[in-house]
Amino acid sequence: MENIIRIQNLSFGFSKSKPVLKDISLSVPKGSIFGFLGANGAGKSTTMKMLIGSIPDEDNTIRIFEEKLSDLYPDGFHKIGSLIDTAAFYDHLSGWDNLLVISRLRNLPLSECERVLHLVGLWESRNMKMKRYSLGMKQRLAIAITLLGKPDLLILDEPVNGLDPNGMLEIRELLIKLNKEEGVTIFISSHLLQEIEKMITHLAIISHGEIRFAGSIKDLNEMYRYNRIKIGLNDAAVFINEIPESYSPKMLNETSIEVTAASREDITDLVKKLILKDAAIFEVKNSAGLEEWFMEITKN
Structure with missing residues (x-):
């Protein structure tokens, strides 16, 4: 699979005594929505600033489109849209005029402004002054500028940070649309795990400047597939006593029990045991999500 971004053994610190990034390696496949996940201060923004060249990659550890950054930029910016930190706008101008300023600096036609405003759903609001835009609208306009x-390739640092649930939904649907319909590869950082889980195909988890996991959502599912299993059944309080202690059974509510298991066979054996005891099982599924996996990975 072709990789749009490849980082190999990247280390960086603003001083020798305090490294921010420690031997980071990861690959971002073409066509993916790649989540770069970590707590505040984990090293996400520093990595992304190095990707766009605002912090130099002096050891040539980064490749984008299979080129060193020193060879890629400045011409490579035409193939990359980035949003790092908060976008700045002229509040006394309309959304259209703000977009026009950037497009003229880049010698782009007016049709590009129209295209991206339609893409982000702001065409009808194009003549509204920026001071009247909601936070979600401003974030969509910022993404329009990157487009x-x-x-x-889009490189987006915390694009849903500070948005209300409706604003988060708008941005998520927009990014999925860009990925599916426009074929844009998206590298997106976030510490809002429940939101980012709904859109990403691949991810890397960074903690204290170190990569703790890198791979696809499928890889992560396989790794933690049997870690925590939810069994839905009638009269859970009756049947929890039939589950061996090795499964660490825990009542979630009157119709569900959570267990841990080491393998598929362990789950099969437990389900058979419960059915033989006349348990009415209506659901067996992995109860852990990205947030739980993140906590487990970073803790260990």
């Missing part, structure tokens, strides 16, 4: 010139 000028039809980039192949």
Whole structure:
């Protein structure tokens, strides 16, 4: 599989005594929505600033489109849209005029402004002054600016931070649309795990400057597939006593029990045991999600 971004053994610190990034390696497949996940201060923003060249990669550990950053930039910016930190706008101008300023600096046609406003759903609001835009609208306009010139790669640092649930939904649906319909590869950082889980195909988890996991959602599912299993059944209080202590059974509510298991066979054996005791089982599923896996990975 072709990788749009490849980082190999990247280390960085603003001083020798305090490393921010410690031997980071990861690959971002073409066509993916890649989540770069970690707590505040884990090293996400520093990594992303190095990707766009605002912090130099002096050891040439980063490749984008299989090129060293020193060879890629400045021409490579035409293929990359980035949003790092908070976008700045002219509040006394309309959304259209703010977009026009950027497009003229880049010698892009007016049709590009129209295209990206339609993409982010702001065409009808284009003449509204920026001071009247909601936070979600401003974030969509910021993403519209990154889409000028039809980039192949978006690098977005915490694009849903500070948004209300409706704003988060708008941005999520927009990014999925760009990925599916426009074929844009998206590298997105976040510490809001429940939100990011709904859109990403691949991920890396960074903690204290170190990569703790890198791979696809499928890889993560396989790794933790049997870690925590929810069994839905009638009269859970009756049947929890039939589950061996080795499964660490825990009542979730009157119709569900959570267990841990080491393998598929362990789950099969337990389900058979419960059915032989006349348990009415209506659901068996993994009860852990990205948030739980994140806590487990970073804790260990």
